[in-house]
Amino acid sequence: MAVPKVWVPEWNDWCPGCGNFGIINAEQQAISELGLTPEDTVIVSGIGCSGKTPHFFRLPISGVHTLHGRALTFAIGIKLSNPELTVIVNGGDGDQLGIGAGHFVNAGRRNVDITVILHDNGVYGLTKGQASPTLRRGEKTKSLPRPNINDNVNPIALAISSGYTFVARSYAYDVKHLKETIKAAVKHRGLSLIDVLQPCPTYNDIHTKEYFDKRVYKLDTDPSWDPVVKKPEEEGDKMAKALVKSLEWGERIPIGIFYKNELVPTYEERLVSSAPSYKERNPSKVKIEVDGKLT
Template sequence: MERKPVFNDWCPGCGNFGILRAEEMALRELGVEPKKIVVVSGIGCSGKIPHFMDIPISGVHTLHGRSIAFATGIKASNPSLEVVVNVGDGDGVGIGMGHFVHLGRRNLDITVIVHNNGVYALTKGQASPTLGRGVKTKSLPRPNINDAVNPLAIALAAGYTFVARGYAYDIVHLKELIKKGIRHKGSAVIEVLQPCPTYNDVNTKEWYDKRVYKLDSDPTWDPVVKREEEAKSKFEKAMMRVMEFGDKIPLGVFYQNEFVPTFEDRLEQNIPNYREYYPAIQPIEIGGIATTKISELIKAKRV
């Protein structure tokens, strides 16, 4: 694999630097072999992350709003890979919202990191779907007229089995969340509060520093489902807690449930040798002859 040196053009003070560093540290500390890691991103300032990683991972910088679809194809065709998806808030819960929701119900074993900066930063700061109604950031001629979506409430409702929030300027805490998300068996989402000092002059470092607190500062907070019967009550508590987003903003793990079968487990029910003989290692041929006839190929490979 050839990697060319790339100039990092994020603005000084951008929260993306913290996410990049936390993600690299998490992958290193987990000891995942670099050739087994795929980082998938869409278009946006956030989408540049695979180019800037200081680990020789495979990176796929895809289309705006389509990174989860690409990642689903990558992981389903090669379940031995560790797949991490970095999405912008516009990318992930605007144009890409359909893919975001459907990943949750599949429970495919990948990790999605949402860079929440409240703006479409790469295209000069228009309101993203996470910007609150009445908020006027500097590129907007008037205050935002739409309500914000809460990515984590949607993730819980969609079926994600690991749901967490971190803060780009608390790198060590974020690194631990990313490690937990990657270790988790199933679809994991980590929303990261990511200040954009260039276009979001409302949700700044000073704004967040006054509001964020850690869920685990309360010793009774326990988001992990340890018996299947407690899934419902832990889910309900998580849903209440992710809605707290105002004067106080909680950080940490809201919910984790490994009792739900992953997409890979579900495929294995239908294709017993799926994990050993997954699509990525199957030859593209019929009767020993290479082919580009997809419909015939699908018929020949069907189990």
């Protein structure tokens, strides 16, 4: 099929050094290496600096810039209207874990087969750097008049306990690691979260490139680390280990896959088994479970 004519952006107004550049580069490389096309891929964003991601793509791609905190709801609607699409959400920690927290949690209960890329920088960058949900208590960025008095949300722990079946962390300045993590998340059957450590050099002078470069290490360098649930009876143990690992933050910060479980049916599969007419209306788009096997 011929590639359609698309608008290619001539400009980008993210600040110099912003971690968003690493994220969009890794995302484009992942999409390209996966062989995804504009006809089968949709990038969905909310409000914030990360909301501009679909605008700044240089690949021919379909994109939707939606409302504050509501990117997940749009993404789920898009996926359910055409389950063959690959749907990727881009949202900041303020967008997804502040105003969008209810949607973030309840998406986990459904396990829709989409990927969420969390641009996690600890501040509301678009509105001058107020503390956002992942900024830790006691931290004072240059944009705050005094240290933050609120505790932070742990995106990895929240996603695991909400039902996300692929939960990982990566780092915006390690584009290769992030690209491979995005590819693994997109290939995963079920709801994926990638918490991306994303420096905001304009407003967050604590979580800088220098801060993360010293601390970040890869989980897969530990040969004993195995986040994949292979049998139902392993689920509790793997989940508990991932939750404990998600608390590690300080001199060392782990990146990589914390938890992966493809034994849980997706929302699309649950719909089919609970409403056979959906299968009848979309015979080529959905799978159905027969005797415990997907056909």
